[in-house]
Amino acid sequence: MAKVYNWQIGREMDYPFEGHRPQKQFAMVFDTNKCIACQTCTVACKTTWTPGRGQEYMYWNNVETKPYGYYPLGWDVRILEALGVQDMTGPVYQGKTLFDAAPTGEVILGYLPEDIDYAHPNIGEDDCAGTMPQGAHLQLPHMQWMFYLPRICNHCTYPACLAACPRQSIYKRPEDGIVLLDQSRCRGYRECVRGCPYKKTYFNAVTRVSEKCIGCYPAIEQGRQTQCTIACIGKIRLQGFLGKHDAPDEDNPLDYLVFVRKLALPLYPQFGLEPNTYYIPPVHVPPEFLRQMFGWGVDAAIALYRKLHEDKKLLAALTLFGSTPQIIHYFRVDGDYAVGYDATEKELVRVPLHEPVVIREAYDRAHDAYRTNIT
Amino acid sequence: MKRRLLSVVTGALALGLAALSPGQQVAEIVAITVPGTNPIVDPSAPLWRDARPVDVTLLPQTIVVPQKPDAAVRQLQVRAAHNAQWLAFRLEWADPTESNHIVLDNFGDQVAVELPVDPHGPAPSPMMGNPGGRVNIMQWRAAFQRDIDRGPPTVQSLYPNAWADVYPDQVLSVSDARAYTGALGVENPISRAAASPVLDQMAEGWGTMTVKPEQYAVGRGVWKDGRWAVVIARPLVSDDLNGPRLARGDRTVVAFAVWEGGNGEVGSRKSWSTWVPLVIGSGGAQKGESVKRQQP
Numbered sequence: 001m002a003k004v005y006n007w008q009i010g011r012e013m014d015y016p017f018e019g020h021r022p023q024k025q026f027a028m029v030f031d032t033n034k035c036i037a038c039q040t041c042t043v044a045c046k047t048t049w050t051p052g053r054g055q056e057y058m059y060w061n062n063v064e065t066k067p068y069g070y071y072p073l074g075w076d077v078r079i080l081e082a083l084g085v086q087d088m089t090g091p092v093y094q095g096k097t098l099f100d101a102a103p104t105g106e107v108i109l110g111y112l113p114e115d116i117d118y119a120h121p122n123i124g125e126d127d128c129a130g131t132m133p134q135g136a137h138l139q140l141p142h143m144q145w146m147f148y149l150p151r152i153c154n155h156c157t158y159p160a161c162l163a164a165c166p167r168q169s170i171y172k173r174p175e176d177g178i179v180l181l182d183q184s185r186c187r188g189y190r191e192c193v194r195g196c197p198y199k200k201t202y203f204n205a206v207t208r209v210s211e212k213c214i215g216c217y218p219a220i221e222q223g224r225q226t227q228c229t230i231a232c233i234g235k236i237r238l239q240g241f242l243g244k245h246d247a248p249d250e251d252n253p254l255d256y257l258v259f260v261r262k263l264a265l266p267l268y269p270q271f272g273l274e275p276n277t278y279y280i281p282p283v284h285v286p287p288e289f290l291r292q293m294f295g296w297g298v299d300a301a302i303a304l305y306r307k308l309h310e311d312k313k314l315l316a317a318l319t320l321f322g323s324t325p326q327i328i329h330y331f332r333v334d335g336d337y338a339v340g341y342d343a344t345e346k347e348l349v350r351v352p353l354h355e356p357v358v359i360r361e362a363y364d365r366a367h368d369a370y371r372t373n374i375t
Numbered sequence: 376m377k378r379r380l381l382s383v384v385t386g387a388l389a390l391g392l393a394a395l396s397p398g399q400q401v402a403e404i405v406a407i408t409v410p411g412t413n414p415i416v417d418p419s420a421p422l423w424r425d426a427r428p429v430d431v432t433l434l435p436q437t438i439v440v441p442q443k444p445d446a447a448v449r450q451l452q453v454r455a456a457h458n459a460q461w462l463a464f465r466l467e468w469a470d471p472t473e474s475n476h477i478v479l480d481n482f483g484d485q486v487a488v489e490l491p492v493d494p495h496g497p498a499p500s501p502m503m504g505n506p507g508g509r510v511n512i513m514q515w516r517a518a519f520q521r522d523i524d525r526g527p528p529t530v531q532s533l534y535p536n537a538w539a540d541v542y543p544d545q546v547l548s549v550s551d552a553r554a555y556t557g558a559l560g561v562e563n564p565i566s567r568a569a570a571s572p573v574l575d576q577m578a579e580g581w582g583t584m585t586v587k588p589e590q591y592a593v594g595r596g597v598w599k600d601g602r603w604a605v606v607i608a609r610p611l612v613s614d615d616l617n618g619p620r621l622a623r624g625d626r627t628v629v630a631f632a633v634w635e636g637g638n639g640e641v642g643s644r645k646s647w648s649t650w651v652p653l654v655i656g657s658g659g660a661q662k663g664e665s666v667k668r669q670q671p
Contacts, residue, residue, distance in 0.1 A: 050555075051539075051541075051542065051543055051555055052542065052543055052544075052552075052555030052556055052557065053529075053530050053542055053544075053555075053556070054530065054557065055555070055557070056530065056537060056539055104442075105437065105440055105441060105442030105443075105444060106440055106441050106442070107440050107441060112479075112480060112639075113479070113480070114479070114480045115478055115479045115480050115481075118479075164441070166439070166440075166441065166581065166582050166642055166643050167582050167584070167642075168582060183557055183558045183560075183561050183563060184558065184561045184562075184563050185563075186558065186563070186565070187565045187584070187642065188477070188565055188641075189641045189642035190479065190641065191441060191642065193479070203478075203479040204557055204558070205477060205478040205479065205528065205530075205533050205534075206528060206529070206530060206533070206557075206559070207556070207557040207558040207559045207563070207566045208477055208518070208558070208565055208566050208567075209557065209558040209563060209565060209566065211557055
């Protein structure tokens with residue numbers, strides 16, 4: 001095992017290959033506070049990439065309800081249970097990663113789901129954490145709660161699928177960090193399905209090899225954000241590239257949200273894969289639950305989010321979510337506008353930080369009519 | 376990592392050579408001579424009655440990760456025969472479950488015969504060869520046998536209750552729909568059996584297994600009463616640069632591996648043997664010819 005540095009857990013860790021960070025890293029930020037689980041992203045992905053035979057059950061993008069939604073069934077609670085209770089106080093993680101916890105004869109601690117675990121993609125949908133007792137009233141954080149967790153492949157810096165494949169059929173592109181599974185090299189051993197804790201590689205029983213999210217690389221190569229991002233009606237996503245964790249660029253919206261302000265947090269950083277999709281945690285959910293899922297930065301991120309209205313640059317970064325199909329490489333605040341630029345610093349989009357307020361009188365003199373508030 | 380691999384390879388080599396060292400009592404597999412020039416593929420053919428069975432001990436693969444320390448098959452009964460053109464192995468083992476239906480949590484039964492590509496040089500590592508020590512691995516797959524006997528799998532045959540409104544190949548041209556066919560579209564040889572249920576492959580160490588562009592190996596497997604009987608055959612002499620060229624009277628080595636699909640065995644999770652001496656019987660006087668590749 002080589003020693004690699006994982007910035008999310010603040011320490012070096014063991015990984016079967018030496019660490020070579022890509023020139024830039026494909027990344028995505030999700031604002032979970034805005035997601036309504038409409039599944040438009042899921043359908044956009046499905047129709048683009050997985051309508052074929054043997055792909056019926058594949059959701060390279062899915063949205064599940066937490067705490068009781070999972071695809072496949074129990075994916076996160078099963079691996080958390082296998083890993084056992086770990087010390088989750090940061091900023092240096094003292095517990096075991098999934099590589100540390102690998103049993104004898106295995107590359108990583110994992111499990112192979114059963115076919116039936118994929119039978120209910122919407123299990124737990126909209127289910128609350130518990131029942132409301134008589135006389136309950138609204139509190140913050142909510143005593144009973146749920147939230148939506150949109151998920152794609154994390155295009156991890158230290159992918160478990162890549163590490164688990166005995167044939168090196170999975171590779172990470174040096175130019176953008178996208179993790180791909182070679183369809184002509186795979187022999188269908190399902191070691192990647194067993195190894196990936198996020199269960200984002202899928203076995204195709206018709207072709208007898210595995211498949212996974214390709215990060216919409218044909219679009220990415222043309223400077224366009226992924227299908228799931230540009231289809232998002234709630235504008236909860238921003239897809240772009242992360243730079244260096246130790247030398248972040250404040251003008252890159254991804255670097256700014258993840259490295260500089262730490263508003264967006266990785267999913268289960270304790271697994272040790274350095275996943276590259278980042279979540280702005282839901283503010284109404286008890287922090288105890290969120291710390292397990294997004295790590296020790298949750299409390300600070302929620303405090304920051306609550307003061308967003310006072311924070312013009314952070315607000316500008318969030319305003320650019322869903323504002324253009326193009327990849328935003330740089331951004332800045334220009335008066336009351338957030339401006340996004342492409343890789344050549346050409347302006348892509350200009351969005352007002354505040355929507356203008358228009359008040360329409362209830363009585364319309366021109367038509368001699370009263371307006372209702374539904375028009 | 377590299378250094379560790381190298382030491383493991385060296386160890387494996389030593390293990391392989393130890394099996395061949397003179398002082399040891401190692402059962403020898405003798406390929407008896409039978410008449411004819413056609414491929415030998417039938418495991419129930421009467422000719423096998425004349426071949427002496429050799430019980431080869433198999434052990435779980437525990438050198439590289441990932442492993443299956445409780446790999447199920449520990450003994451393989453091997454017979455060998457050759458005619459003027461073909462060398463064939465009949466492999467029989469106990470397997471209570473016939474596993475030829477591949478879905479996410481079902482693995483297929485498989486058996487493989489390994490021969491050094493250079494039968495006269497020093498034996499490579501029995502564990503899939505080593506850099507510079509190329510081996511020819513012929514792997515029979517129960518799923519491929521099923522493809523040939525009953526047709527390739529469909530979504531409906533794998534999941535009888537599955538339904539989809541429309542597939543790309545129903546509304547797009549063949550070339551446009553190809554993008555949605557995954558490994559089938561790039562003709563991954565693992566996806567389907569071609570003409571033979573046996574994959575003709577080569578390797579120079581772990582993780583290097585490569586299906587050869589031209590296929591020479593043939594065979595057939597039958598599961599009955601909790602036992603598999605499988606024949607794997609290849610030409611004694613062919614124009615295949617990555618297969619051994621063998622003649623009557625030659626002495627070389629052979630190794631075997633078995634995967635019990637019902638026990639979740641796949642890839643490196645398997646049972647295997649070390650090298651076993653192999654003698655190509657010199658009886659009879661028929662002269663063979665170089666065999667051309669099998670047309671799918």
